[in-house]
Amino acid sequence: xxxxxKKALYNISALVDLGQAxxxxxxxxxxxxxxxxxxxxxxxxxxxxxxxYDKSTGRLNTxxxxxxxxxxxxxxxxQDLISLGKNEPCLIGYDPVPAVAGAEILTxxxxxxxxxxxxxxxxxxxxxxxxxEELELISVIANQIAIVLNxxxxxxxxxxxxxxxxxxxxxxxxxxxxxxxAFAAAIDAKDAYTQNHxxxxxxxxxxxxxxxxxNEHDIEGIYVAGYxxxxxxxxxxxxxxxxxxxxxxxxYEEIRKHSTLSHNITSKxxxxxxxxxxxxxxxxxxxxGRGYPEALAEDSLSDGVRILTLADSFDAMTSQRPYxxxxxxxxxxxxxxxxxxxxxxxxxxxxxxxxxxxxxTGELPEPxxxxxxxxxxxxxxxxxxxxxIIQELSAP
Amino acid sequence: xxxxxxxxxxxxxxxxxxxxxKGYLNNLSGESxxxxxxNYISQGITKIVVNFSETDLINSIGISLLLQIMEDLKNIxxxxxxxxxxxxxxxxxxxxxxIQHMRVFPVESDALKYLSAGKV
Numbered sequence: 001x002x003x004x005x006k007k008a009l010y011n012i013s014a015l016v017d018l019g020q021a022x023x024x025x026x027x028x029x030x031x032x033x034x035x036x037x038x039x040x041x042x043x044x045x046x047x048x049x050x051x052x053y054d055k056s057t058g059r060l061n062t063x064x065x066x067x068x069x070x071x072x073x074x075x076x077x078x079q080d081l082i083s084l085g086k087n088e089p090c091l092i093g094y095d096p097v098p099a100v101a102g103a104e105i106l107t108x109x110x111x112x113x114x115x116x117x118x119x120x121x122x123x124x125x126x127x128x129x130x131x132x133e134e135l136e137l138i139s140v141i142a143n144q145i146a147i148v149l150n151x152x153x154x155x156x157x158x159x160x161x162x163x164x165x166x167x168x169x170x171x172x173x174x175x176x177x178x179x180x181x182a183f184a185a186a187i188d189a190k191d192a193y194t195q196n197h198x199x200x201x202x203x204x205x206x207x208x209x210x211x212x213x214x215n216e217h218d219i220e221g222i223y224v225a226g227y228x229x230x231x232x233x234x235x236x237x238x239x240x241x242x243x244x245x246x247x248x249x250x251x252y253e254e255i256r257k258h259s260t261l262s263h264n265i266t267s268k269x270x271x272x273x274x275x276x277x278x279x280x281x282x283x284x285x286x287x288x289g290r291g292y293p294e295a296l297a298e299d300s301l302s303d304g305v306r307i308l309t310l311a312d313s314f315d316a317m318t319s320q321r322p323y324x325x326x327x328x329x330x331x332x333x334x335x336x337x338x339x340x341x342x343x344x345x346x347x348x349x350x351x352x353x354x355x356x357x358x359x360x361t362g363e364l365p366e367p368x369x370x371x372x373x374x375x376x377x378x379x380x381x382x383x384x385x386x387x388x389i390i391q392e393l394s395a396p
Numbered sequence: 397x398x399x400x401x402x403x404x405x406x407x408x409x410x411x412x413x414x415x416x417x418k419g420y421l422n423n424l425s426g427e428s429x430x431x432x433x434x435n436y437i438s439q440g441i442t443k444i445v446v447n448f449s450e451t452d453l454i455n456s457i458g459i460s461l462l463l464q465i466m467e468d469l470k471n472i473x474x475x476x477x478x479x480x481x482x483x484x485x486x487x488x489x490x491x492x493x494x495i496q497h498m499r500v501f502p503v504e505s506d507a508l509k510y511l512s513a514g515k516v
Contacts, residue, residue: 006487010488010491021423021457026424037457038455038456041455041458041463042456046464066464125492125493125494
């Protein structure tokens with residue numbers, strides 16, 4: 001085989017090497033490093049550099065280099081190169097090619113009409129001139145390198161935009177939650193006896209949903225529903241909400257309007273979570289169909305509604321009311337159990353008991369329910385009670 | 397065919413370092429060859445024997461790395477000897493003109509004999 005043929009085969013295999021280097025799953029810097037090795041290995045150049053044009057600063061930055069003086073590379077001016085041929089190798093010293101950083105040959109890198117950077121080579125081992133075939137090969141390689149650099153720029157720009165969107169989304173989420181909390185504080189402030197009720201119902205509901213295996217997005221949804229379920233109370237008079245004696249039937253009727261009012265208020269909001277409106281509207285429904293406002297029953301009640309109903313009732317029972325004292329935790333759990341199947345769902349009750357039991361035993365290191373309960377409660381008695389209920393409800 | 401991951405071993409023989417690359421010299425892992433030689437050069441070693449008995453194939457990346465070693469040795473007026481080369485390696489080096497910038501011996505002992513005779 002002639003030397004020319006061998007050289008041609010070597011050049012073809014170098015293009016294959018370049019293809020492998022730039023399509024590998026390596027990090028960008030490693031790809032570029034490999035590409036420069038391929039180029040310097042192909043042309044036996046002991047100096048090589050790839051400079052990348054930064055549009056925002058109008059400067060050429062050295063991406064990778066071997067053998068050049070970095071300070072000289074920093075002085076390469078893009079405006080000296082832009083008028084030269086696109087991806088065409090230019091021999092230094094031939095007008096109008098400027099002397100650049102001691103390079104023997106430079107190739108401006110372009111993708112369509114976009115100037116991307118420059119490839120520099122120098123220090124050819126056998127000190128010969130570049131053949132026509134070699135110049136053609138450099139042009140082919142320059143096209144590929146330009147595309148790699150351009151793709152990297154597009155990818156980086158997209159990643160930056162994605163990161164910016166993520167940051168904005170997180171900011172929006174914070175503002176959203178802040179607004180919800182302000183709403184909840186306004187609701188709870190109307191009723192001196194139910195301070196932080198919305199916050200606790202949100203926490204309890206989220207804890208039950210998490211134990212039930214809901215995903216984080218849906219958990220956030222029920223958390224929001226917990227915060228907003230009583231927003232309709234803003235439209236109920238303070239005097240009625242804080243009345244120290246039991247409600248008359250007419251007053252009770254007025255109080256019952258709050259869940260529909262909550263729904264009317266929140267229906268104007270397009271939530272990113274499903275079922276928030278449903279959970280807010282129906283948190284006073286019962287399994288036996290004797291709840292309000294729509295007297296829904298059984299299959300019409302979603303798991304979210306069932307969770308919120310139980311969490312709301314449990315907090316109402318364990319909180320002080322103007323017309324009654326707060327119930328101790330054992331009594332509240334007994335009351336929930338007494339109302340299973342008529343008012344509360346067995347499955348949700350089982351999960352609620354499991355969460356509370358795990359919080360008592362320390363299995364859940366960040367408890368959501370326990371910190372809000374009466375600190376004088378005897379946890380061992382509550383724990384025994386929960387174990388018995390769990391056993392009973394788990395039985396086939 | 398699965399290629400053997402590239403690795404480098406070495407030993408000092410008198411005032412010469414003998415380097416044993418193993419595997420296909422075709423990607424960034426071959427930089428370990430440059431590093432290994434660089435370590436000896438930084439200790440003042442100017443004679444390096446590269447025994448290619450376990451490296452049959454090389455591509456443009458490997459050639460570039462070898463050029464780097466040759467350049468580093470040239471800067472200190474050192475000598476590089478290549479031994480135990482496969483036909484493919486020898487043909488490639490000849491075709492590229494690398495042979496003129498190195499000493500080539502059939503086996504490692506010949507190279508060490510040449511270097512110890514003080515002919516460089």
